[in-house]
Amino acid sequence: MKNRIKELEKISKLLDPGVKKRNEWNVEVLDYSNTFINKLDTSKAFFSSEENGKNIYNFDIEEQATALTSLLDSTKTNIDEVGINAASGGHMGYIPGGGLYPSALGDYIAAVHNRYAGVFFAAPGAVRLENMLIRWMCRLMGYPNNAAGNLTSGGSIANLVALVTAREAHNLKARNFDKSVIYLSEQAHHSILKAIRISGLSEAPVRFIPLDKKLRLSANELEKAIIKDKEDGLTPFFISASFGTTNTGAIDPIESIAKIAKKHKLWFHIDAAYGGFFKLVHKLNSKFKGLQKADSITLDPHKTLFLPFGTGTILVKNKGELLKAYQYLADYMQDTIDADEEISPADISPEQTKHFRGMRMWLPLKLFGLKPFRAALEEKLYLTQYFYDEIKKIKGFEVGPEPELSIAIFRYIPTDKNADSFNKKLIQAIQNDGRIFLSSTTINGTFWIRIAVVSFRTHLVQIELLLDIIKAHVREISIDLN
Template identity: 85%
Template sequence: MIKKIKELEKLSRLLDPGMDQRDKWNSEVLEYSNSFINKLDTAKAFFYSEKNGKDLYNLDIEEEATGLTSLLDSTTKNIDEVGINPASGGHMGYIPGGGLYPSALGDYIAAVNNKYAGVFFAAPGAVRLENMLIRWMCRLMGYSENATGNLTSGGSIANLIALVTARESHNIKARYFDKSVIYLSEQAHHSILKAIRIAGLSEAPIRYIPLDEKLRLSANELEKTILEDKEKGLIPFFINASFGTTNTGSIDPIDSIAAIAKKHKLWFHVDAAYGGFFKLVKELSSKFEGIQKADSITLDPHKTLFLPFGTGTILIKNKEIVLKAYQYLADYMQDTVDADEEISPADISIEQTKHFRGMRLWLPLKLFGLKPFRASLEEKIYLTRYFYNEIKKVKGFEVGPEPELSVAIFRYVPKDKDAYYFNKKLIQAIQKDGRIFLSSTNINEVFWIRIAVVSFRTHLVQIELLLDIIKENVNIILTERN
């Protein structure tokens, strides 16, 4: 048996390479990374490809090792140069993850030390770091010391945690699901609907509250609907409002909705995944009035703190409620109980095992400080306003509501009124060009083109280029139609 163990050990030790091998790999990965970043100014924001990365199948998992050089070459050809390039300043189609370079360093550190940041006993420093970040975000939103939260993989898990916490807080049992009413706007993010299903609330009545002229949830219609449901013997229990809808960037009237929620004793959740960190911009302070009254808030650092995808946050106003909903103790974890000086992330989350996400957030915030984040967010607001004003000047274009944050919608209305066909052609032409990536949406059965100015690499030069591309392609389409 000893002979067998030593034979296996010899192969097993290949998994723990020495310094020379690590230095070689580090050098190759750093060269790849620098090359990728250095080419971003000229690289496309969207790559059309017939193969769409199919050559990756030639590198399926096998018994024998493959050299890093060929793997990085395949990464460039089959991943980086296919589809959307979210690292590009020309990505203005969806709400992108930013990919700050220090975040990559933070992930590297977290992967090397591999701290288990789910339980305080296992990694006290890692848990303290993440809870320190949570407390900073709580202060930013105006929450008291009794609030808590969790770094999640994104807004979807954050919204799910909020909904389940609300369900447990209101003691909603299965026999009441078909009477427990949930209130949303038509612009609520689809992750809320997914959360409703996963939380077992598919039978719950969902009320879509009408929007006002600025595509915001109408507070008057909300209270009217709640009163009607109470008269029917139903149980209103959950309101979702948006601080910056993904679709249009609209901000629901937070303070008015908070007053309604308090009056009728409903859980009030604010999905601020996209818009929440605009709280750093002093000019927008008034728009956040009342957000501290929400029972829960979703924030996404991978949106407006420009972090890589996979970095969300849920804040809960009352830590006792979320602990009641999620805290469990396995027999084999009994050693951890007496050591807790901080709330363990696993006690307030769906996740037990989790990535040490805090490093990717803490490192850039500390290395840069808050000033450049504030400036970048303010810049995105002004860039969006600039685009909105400039596109209005172009003959044939109409725009949606004035942007409240950094998303705007617009469309071309040709003389023959076949606007759907024209704008479909226009968005396809912009995407095929690839230098700038935009997306489209439908609002009240009207086809609109969206611009979302969120990337920290998006500056005036990209907006000017976009305006030129739009004008150029409008002329091409008009010529083809004549």
């Protein structure tokens, strides 16, 4: 048996390469990454492809090793040059994740050291760091000292955590779900609906509250719906408002909704995944009035803090409600009981095994300081307003509501053609061009084109290029249709 063990040990040690091999790989990967970043200014934001990365299947898992050079070549062809280039400053379609370079270094450190950041006992420093980040975000949002939160994989899990926490805080039982009413804006993110299903609340009545002319949830209509449901013997329990909707960037009337929630004793959740970190821009302070009154807030650092995808946050005003919903103790974890100087992330989250996400957030915030983040966010506000003003000057275009943050919608109205058909051709032409990526949406049955200025690499030169591209394609489509 010892001989067999030694044979296996010799092979298994291949999983722990020495410094020479590590350095070789480091050089290749660093060169590959720097080349990618250095070419971003001239790379497309969207790569249209018939193959769509199909040749990655040639690199299925096998018994034998493959050289790194070959793997990176395939990565370039089948992954990096297919679909949306989310690192590009030309990505103004879906709300992009930025991918700050120090975040990659933070992920590298976290992966190499492989700290288990789920419980304090296992990695006290890592847990302290993440809780420090949570406390900073709580202060930013105006939350009290007894607030708590968790770094999640994104807004979807954050919204799920909020809904489950609300369910437990209100002591809802399955037999009462069909009478427990949930109130959403017609522009609420679909992850809320997914959370309703996953949390077992599919039988709960869901009220989609009408919008005002600026596509914001109507506080008057909300209260009318709550009062009627109470009169009908139902139990209103959860409101979700948006601070920056995905479609248009609209901000629901937070302070008015907070008063209604308090009056009728509902859990008030704010989905600020996109808009929350605009709190760093002092000129927007008035828009955040009442935010601190919410029971829970979703934030996405991978949106408006420009971090890589997979970095979300849920904040809950009363940490006791989070612990009530999620804290459990397994027998094999009994050694951790007396070590909890800090809240363990596993005790306030669905996740037990947890990646040390905090490094990807902490490192750039400390290396850069907050000043450039504030400047970048304010720049995005001005860029969006500039585009909104300029597109209105082009004959034939109409726009949606004045942008409250960094999203705007617009469409071209041809004189003698169907507008929706024309704009579908226009968005297709922009995407096929590839230098700038935009997306479309449908609101109240009308087809619109969206611009979302969120990437830290998006500057005035990209906005000017977009305006030129739009003008050129409108001319081309008009000629083709005539």
